[in-house]
Amino acid sequence: MHITYKYERNLTYIQLDDSDSLRTPQSIMILIDERITELRKETAIRQICVKLSILKSYSITPFNNEMLEYLRHFIKEEKQKQIEGKNNAEIIRGLEQMTKDYTIELNLVKENISLTTDNCDNSMKIEEIFILVQKLYELPINGKLIEEQITRMKEGRAHAVISAEQYVDLPTGFNSPQILLTLKDIVNKTKR
Numbered sequence: 318m319h320i321t322y323k324y325e326r327n328l329t330y331i332q333l334d335d336s337d338s339l340r341t342p343q344s345i346m347i348l349i350d351e352r353i354t355e356l357r358k359e360t361a362i363r364q365i366c367v368k369l370s371i372l373k374s375y376s377i378t379p380f381n382n383e384m385l386e387y388l389r390h391f392i393k394e395e396k397q398k399q400i401e402g403k404n405n406a407e408i409i410r411g412l413e414q415m416t417k418d419y420t421i422e423l424n425l426v427k428e429n430i431s432l433t434t435d436n437c438d439n440s441m442k443i444e445e446i447f448i449l450v451q452k453l454y455e456l457p458i459n460g461k462l463i464e465e466q467i468t469r470m471k472e473g474r475a476h477a478v479i480s481a482e483q484y485v486d487l488p489t490g491f492n493s494p495q496i497l498l499t500l501k502d503i504v505n506k507t508k509r
Contacts, residue, residue: 358456359458361453362463363415363422365452367426369446384419388412388416392413392416395409
Protein backbone atom coordinates (compact mmCIF):
# COMPACT_ATOMS: atom_id res chain seq x y z
CA MET A 318 0.00 0.00 0.00
CA HIS A 319 1.27 3.43 -0.90
CA ILE A 320 -0.12 6.67 0.48
CA THR A 321 1.00 9.80 -1.28
CA TYR A 322 0.95 13.24 0.23
CA LYS A 323 1.57 16.55 -1.43
CA TYR A 324 3.17 19.16 0.75
CA GLU A 325 2.80 22.81 -0.10
CA ARG A 326 4.25 25.80 1.61
CA ASN A 327 1.60 28.44 2.21
CA LEU A 328 1.67 31.78 3.91
CA THR A 329 -1.44 32.38 5.94
CA TYR A 330 -2.65 35.83 6.76
CA ILE A 331 -5.23 36.23 9.48
CA GLN A 332 -7.30 39.35 9.62
CA LEU A 333 -8.17 40.29 13.17
CA ASP A 334 -11.67 41.54 13.83
CA ASP A 335 -12.75 43.91 16.62
CA SER A 336 -12.81 41.18 19.27
CA ASP A 337 -9.25 40.18 18.34
CA SER A 338 -8.03 43.77 18.46
CA LEU A 339 -7.86 43.40 22.23
CA ARG A 340 -5.12 40.85 21.79
CA THR A 341 -1.65 42.04 22.45
CA PRO A 342 1.38 41.01 20.42
CA GLN A 343 2.35 38.87 23.42
CA SER A 344 -0.94 36.96 23.36
CA ILE A 345 -0.57 36.38 19.62
CA MET A 346 2.95 35.06 20.24
CA ILE A 347 1.51 32.71 22.85
CA LEU A 348 -0.90 31.35 20.20
CA ILE A 349 2.00 30.90 17.79
CA ASP A 350 4.05 29.10 20.48
CA GLU A 351 1.10 26.78 21.16
CA ARG A 352 0.87 25.95 17.46
CA ILE A 353 4.61 25.22 17.34
CA THR A 354 4.23 22.91 20.34
CA GLU A 355 1.41 21.07 18.59
CA LEU A 356 3.53 20.73 15.46
CA ARG A 357 6.38 19.25 17.49
CA LYS A 358 4.02 16.57 18.79
CA GLU A 359 3.44 15.60 15.16
CA THR A 360 6.96 14.12 15.02
CA ALA A 361 5.33 11.13 16.70
CA ILE A 362 4.17 10.16 13.20
CA ARG A 363 7.75 9.42 12.19
CA GLN A 364 8.54 7.60 15.43
CA ILE A 365 5.45 5.41 15.22
CA CYS A 366 6.11 4.74 11.54
CA VAL A 367 9.56 3.42 12.44
CA LYS A 368 8.17 1.12 15.14
CA LEU A 369 5.42 -0.22 12.92
CA SER A 370 7.76 -0.72 9.96
CA ILE A 371 9.71 -3.22 12.03
CA LEU A 372 6.65 -5.48 11.94
CA LYS A 373 7.44 -6.38 8.34
CA SER A 374 9.69 -9.19 9.56
CA TYR A 375 6.66 -10.76 11.26
CA SER A 376 4.23 -10.05 8.44
CA ILE A 377 2.51 -12.73 6.41
CA THR A 378 1.49 -10.27 3.71
CA PRO A 379 4.00 -8.23 1.73
CA PHE A 380 5.03 -5.00 3.45
CA ASN A 381 6.37 -1.97 1.67
CA ASN A 382 8.39 0.56 3.69
CA GLU A 383 9.31 3.20 1.17
CA MET A 384 9.59 6.12 3.60
CA LEU A 385 13.27 6.79 2.85
CA GLU A 386 12.73 6.54 -0.90
CA TYR A 387 9.73 8.85 -0.55
CA LEU A 388 11.81 11.46 1.29
CA ARG A 389 14.63 11.18 -1.25
CA HIS A 390 12.10 11.76 -4.02
CA PHE A 391 10.94 14.99 -2.35
CA ILE A 392 14.53 16.13 -1.83
CA LYS A 393 15.25 15.53 -5.53
CA GLU A 394 12.13 17.52 -6.51
CA GLU A 395 13.05 20.41 -4.21
CA LYS A 396 16.62 20.49 -5.54
CA GLN A 397 15.23 20.67 -9.07
CA LYS A 398 13.04 23.60 -8.00
CA GLN A 399 16.13 25.22 -6.48
CA ILE A 400 17.97 24.91 -9.80
CA GLU A 401 15.01 26.65 -11.43
CA GLY A 402 15.41 29.58 -9.03
CA LYS A 403 13.15 28.80 -6.07
CA ASN A 404 14.50 29.78 -2.65
CA ASN A 405 13.84 26.51 -0.81
CA ALA A 406 17.10 25.69 0.95
CA GLU A 407 15.25 25.54 4.27
CA ILE A 408 12.83 22.92 2.92
CA ILE A 409 15.70 20.82 1.56
CA ARG A 410 17.54 21.00 4.90
CA GLY A 411 14.35 19.96 6.69
CA LEU A 412 13.78 16.98 4.38
CA GLU A 413 17.42 15.91 4.68
CA GLN A 414 17.21 16.16 8.47
CA MET A 415 13.98 14.15 8.44
CA THR A 416 15.71 11.47 6.35
CA LYS A 417 18.64 11.39 8.74
CA ASP A 418 16.41 11.22 11.83
CA TYR A 419 14.25 8.47 10.32
CA THR A 420 17.32 6.40 9.39
CA ILE A 421 18.81 6.77 12.88
CA GLU A 422 15.54 5.81 14.58
CA LEU A 423 14.98 2.86 12.26
CA ASN A 424 18.50 1.54 12.90
CA LEU A 425 18.12 1.97 16.67
CA VAL A 426 14.84 0.08 16.71
CA LYS A 427 16.26 -2.67 14.47
CA GLU A 428 19.28 -3.04 16.78
CA ASN A 429 17.04 -3.13 19.83
CA ILE A 430 14.80 -5.77 18.28
CA SER A 431 17.74 -7.93 17.24
CA LEU A 432 19.16 -7.71 20.77
CA THR A 433 15.87 -8.62 22.42
CA THR A 434 15.02 -11.40 19.96
CA ASP A 435 18.47 -12.92 20.44
CA ASN A 436 17.91 -13.08 24.19
CA CYS A 437 14.20 -13.91 24.25
CA ASP A 438 11.06 -13.69 22.17
CA ASN A 439 10.04 -10.10 22.94
CA SER A 440 8.31 -9.16 19.72
CA MET A 441 5.79 -6.34 19.68
CA LYS A 442 2.49 -7.38 21.15
CA ILE A 443 -0.80 -6.68 19.42
CA GLU A 444 -1.87 -4.35 22.25
CA GLU A 445 1.18 -2.18 21.59
CA ILE A 446 0.18 -1.79 17.95
CA PHE A 447 -3.27 -0.56 18.93
CA ILE A 448 -1.71 1.86 21.44
CA LEU A 449 0.58 3.27 18.73
CA VAL A 450 -2.30 3.67 16.31
CA GLN A 451 -4.36 5.39 19.02
CA LYS A 452 -1.46 7.80 19.61
CA LEU A 453 -1.60 8.69 15.92
CA TYR A 454 -5.33 9.36 16.19
CA GLU A 455 -4.76 11.65 19.19
CA LEU A 456 -2.29 13.96 17.43
CA PRO A 457 -3.54 17.54 17.66
CA ILE A 458 -3.18 18.52 13.99
CA ASN A 459 -3.24 15.42 11.78
CA GLY A 460 -4.81 12.87 14.14
CA LYS A 461 -8.38 13.22 12.87
CA LEU A 462 -7.19 13.15 9.26
CA ILE A 463 -5.22 9.93 9.83
CA GLU A 464 -8.20 8.32 11.57
CA GLU A 465 -10.49 9.37 8.71
CA GLN A 466 -8.10 7.92 6.11
CA ILE A 467 -7.90 4.59 7.97
CA THR A 468 -11.70 4.46 8.24
CA ARG A 469 -12.07 5.11 4.51
CA MET A 470 -9.47 2.47 3.73
CA LYS A 471 -11.34 -0.11 5.84
CA GLU A 472 -14.63 0.81 4.17
CA GLY A 473 -12.98 0.43 0.76
CA ARG A 474 -11.69 -3.02 1.64
CA ALA A 475 -15.10 -4.07 2.96
CA HIS A 476 -16.73 -2.84 -0.25
CA ALA A 477 -14.18 -4.73 -2.34
CA VAL A 478 -14.91 -7.96 -0.45
CA ILE A 479 -18.65 -7.54 -0.91
CA SER A 480 -18.19 -6.77 -4.60
CA ALA A 481 -16.06 -9.87 -5.09
CA GLU A 482 -18.58 -12.29 -3.54
CA GLN A 483 -20.41 -14.53 -5.96
CA TYR A 484 -23.51 -16.60 -5.31
CA VAL A 485 -23.96 -19.73 -7.35
CA ASP A 486 -27.26 -21.60 -7.41
CA LEU A 487 -26.95 -25.33 -7.82
CA PRO A 488 -28.87 -26.99 -10.64
CA THR A 489 -32.49 -27.87 -9.78
CA GLY A 490 -31.95 -31.61 -10.09
CA PHE A 491 -28.89 -31.60 -7.81
CA ASN A 492 -29.34 -33.59 -4.60
CA SER A 493 -27.79 -31.19 -2.03
CA PRO A 494 -26.52 -32.42 1.31
CA GLN A 495 -28.49 -31.11 4.29
CA ILE A 496 -25.60 -28.88 5.42
CA LEU A 497 -25.65 -26.96 2.12
CA LEU A 498 -29.40 -26.45 2.38
CA THR A 499 -29.00 -25.16 5.93
CA LEU A 500 -26.22 -22.76 4.86
CA LYS A 501 -28.37 -21.55 1.96
CA ASP A 502 -31.22 -20.78 4.36
CA ILE A 503 -28.86 -18.87 6.65
CA VAL A 504 -27.45 -16.82 3.76
CA ASN A 505 -30.94 -16.03 2.46
CA LYS A 506 -32.07 -14.89 5.94
CA THR A 507 -29.07 -12.54 6.29
CA LYS A 508 -29.80 -11.00 2.87
CA ARG A 509 -33.24 -9.85 4.03
